[in-house]
Amino acid sequence: MKIKSKQDIFFDCIIYSLLFLCCLITIVPFLQAVTISLSPASEVNKYGLHLIPTSFNLEGYQKVIQHDQIWIAYKNTIIRTVLGTFLAVALTVLAAYPLAKKDLPHRTFWTGFIVFTMYFSGGLIPRYLLVNNLGLLNSMSALVLPSMISAFTLIVTRNFFMTIPESLEESARIDGANDLYILYKIIIPISKPIIATITLWYGVWHWNQWFDCMIYIMDKEKFVLQYVLRQIVLEGQMSDSEMAITDVMVVNTETMKMATLVVATLPIICVYPFLQKYFVKGVMMGSLKG
């Protein structure tokens, strides 16, 4: 180890504390949300910082548990995420493989055909009218089909496949295996890192999506979690059905809002270590190769 000069130590101090400040700014809002979700209403309304819970109260979470709409939405989101991710990953891998192969006729054209959609689109209204004309409104298909494959992810996957040495496939081809079999038996097993990556990309995307639900879905029974969360946290609405049952105006407390927020975010936090690892990997794979 070389000895650090005074100047270096000073420099380190500044960098370390600036980064510490960055972390603090990032983490404080999350701390506040968790604390408020755990505090009794009286404590929340008191003036002062709410970063560490001083007294515990699970009323907020109790309200969330009793809230039927949240659980319906939870179920819908899980179905959507699993279905949407499965379809997206399957079709992305299936399309990325031939695009990585020189044998595909008009390969440059087909790649350009897909890349072009990243830079130009019809826009919101034509897209909405299309979904409407296809008769997909108010169904799970409207959430899964219109944005099934991401062009960017497809290109990242293709770039990964391009790095696999040709010789691996050749021996299988000599043995008479066809391309689909080669993809399934040879390529997919050695491509686990990229498949894990894009699965998480698509999965997180589906989990966080709410806008398509807002415009395509009318039926309460089909709402997704983030949309219901939006209604509770940002619009302050409670479901009509609940009001009808209890027959009193339920006051939407901050405690309950934050508890909903925590509950909706929990799955992401739970898989966070994996997310981070594979997302970083994916970004690297996609970006550093042309």
Add this chain to the structure above:
Amino acid sequence: MQLRGMKKQSNEMKINRFSNTLISYKKNSLFFLMLLPAIIYFVIFHYLPMYGVTIAFKDYYILKGILGSKWVGFKHFEDVFSGLFFWPVFKNTLIISFYKLMLGFFAPIVLAIMLNEVSHNKYKKVVQSITYLPHFMSWVVLSGLLIEILSPSRGPVNILLQGIGLEPIYFIAEKSWFRSILVGSSIWKEAGWSSIIYLAAISGIDPQMYEVAELDGASRMRKIWNITIPSIMPVIIIMFIFATGKIIQDDFEQVYNLLNPAVMEVGDVISTYTYREGLERMNYSYAAAVGLFKNVISFALVMGTNYIARRTSDYALW
């Protein structure tokens, strides 16, 4: 005679080339079949809406459909550009996006350079894990958090302000603060995440360069300025081209979730405006015209900056 012969020859060549193409498709039919579902998907959900853009030049009438509606030329564009409501929205978009581009673009570079100066590996990892976190959350969650921490009575920001003797500010509903909140929160969400690309670029720098500089007695700032930044310049340029394309692609999810009646005047942007006109008021053709205008500008921006980058440096997207 000779001419005709040549023509015949070239026709034959065309036919030959065509049949060659057919043969190569046939030979690789399995490859093409694997690609086919994706092609169908892109045709239906990406190219068909591009055709649907024609409603911007028609009086779209639901019962008649896109094909049956009457052509009206540039009528809707004239309405858009001569109307009172479009220009303030356009101005808001440009101002907000400009600040997002300027500040939001450099924040991750600064963060990456700072992270690179950290020699303590564990500290570096912790900082990264924390700063990546907001990237994985939806704007619904983050807006909820933001409103909470900026609240006049409970928010730490206001408590801090009062601590130093200032009046609390109701940030979210304050016109003079709203744009800063949009810019600040988008940096908060993405800076950590966007720094990955620059960190990767930095890790590719030859360590010998730093060693040589050290022998010459260069300070840490000097090394950052003369080695780190020039070495990652290609990546910075490419990322900048990407970013300019977004200058008019305002972040709908963010703005829509934070927008409230009090700040409409300064916070309403093209995408929220398109949404309201198109899907809430059902002015389909008018909104499609606004959307098309936006897409054309954004496309031109990407192409333009790419062209300039290719002309002035060796780095470009294509």
